[in-house]
Amino acid sequence: MTEAVKTESGAETGPARIEQPWMRRSGAFQGAAAALLLALGAWQGLAALSTTSAQNRLRAVMTMPAFLDGRATGAVNHVLAHLLPADGMLRAAGGLLRWGVFDSGGPQLRVGCDDWLYLTEELRPWPEAEANMAARAAAIGRIAGRLAQRDIALVVAVVPDKARRHAEHLCGAPRSAQAVARYDAFLTALRPQPVTVVPLLAPLQRQDPAFWRTDTHWNQPGAAAAAEAIAAAVGGVTPALPLTRGEQFATTSADTETNGPGDLLRLMSLDQMPDWMSSWARPKPDRQMVESTAAVGGEAAGGGGGLLDETPAPEIVLLGSSYSLNANFHGRLQQALESTVVNYGQAGGAFSGAAAAYFGSEAFRDTPPKLIIWEMPERAVVQPLSDMDRKLFSLFE
DSSP states (O other), rough: EEEEEEEETTTEEEEEEEOOHHHHHHHHHHHHHHHHHHHHHHHHHHHHTTTTHHHHHHHOOOSSSHHHHHHHHHHHHHHHHOOTTTTTHHHHHOOOHHHHHHOOOOTTEEEOOOTEEEEHHSSSSOTTTTHHHHHHHHHHHHHHHHHHHOOEEEEEEEEOOOOHHTTTGTTOOOOOEEEEHHHHHHHHHTSSSSSSSEEHHHHHHHEEEEESSSSSBHHHHHHHHHHHHHHHHTTOOOOOOOOOOOOOOEEOOOOOOOEOOOOHHHHTEEEEEEGGGGGTTSSSOOOOOEEEEETTSSTTTTTOTTTTSSSOOOSSSOOOGGGGGTHHHHHHHHHTTTTTEEOOOOOOOOHHHHHHHHTTTTHHHHHHSSEEEEEEEEEGGGSOHHHHHHHHHHHHH
């Protein structure tokens, strides 16, 4: 509603707006909503900054040089991006929307059929893949030659992609020609090198399934099959370097069934969804009876005696990626080899993480083993060379 307004001289200035009650209520509501959002944001930010993880990250950059060069700002941004109390809920909502509406796992995953999930990095092409593969194969040859000079045998175990072993569940998920050819190409590149290679595709094909549906790693039967194949290959490598311990190991399973590891569900931000929602809110989790392996006689695998006992140098060392840390592969390998194996596997270690750390360590320098088993994922051998790769190469130049 409007009406004309007159000035002191009597001239009309035009209509004036008369504020309606609903307008006042709307303005008050918008102001309250804005204040609430600001308060929620402030609470989330302060709660994130007060966590132990945030304090540990920020403590190192609370200096004037760090503030001036941007490191302090970067640390605060990281905390606010990853440690908000509502972060998990918001990520889960996004994952639920992607899965439920678009049948998608996000940029890092591809969804196959029957709730099978695959890492995108297994399927995509990589730049300069052939050169990267050749550099790594040549490095393996140099390392094997140097180890042989010290009477140390090297066995390389190549873990095929989950998308290779279980291509039947891709169901249209795109897989590059480079990814299809990669496994055989790497084995061909290793053929002229002075190293024993164990291709693990064939033994894994005898297990069905050999990998988890919702995790990128092999499952327990797959890990056991890989361990047996490696042990068989070791038997033909070490006659001149006999393994002397002859230890016995036994594997037992848990009494109750639990969900499998599900790292791909975590990438989808759906790992915290309750199981009763699995039929529609997320892929159904894998189930497992968790296995564990121990030395016969009650000692944990690799256990020693008292503090004053003389501990012999390890005969066998395992280098590798997260495959070496999952599905009781380490325990099954000890059982198959009848010998303690010292595990230097690294989660996220890819091709060179564990190898660079071990070959540069005092443990390798002072107490070298007789045999090194180097497990490496197929998908890692073509990816761009990393600083860790270059560090490893420099140790054997």
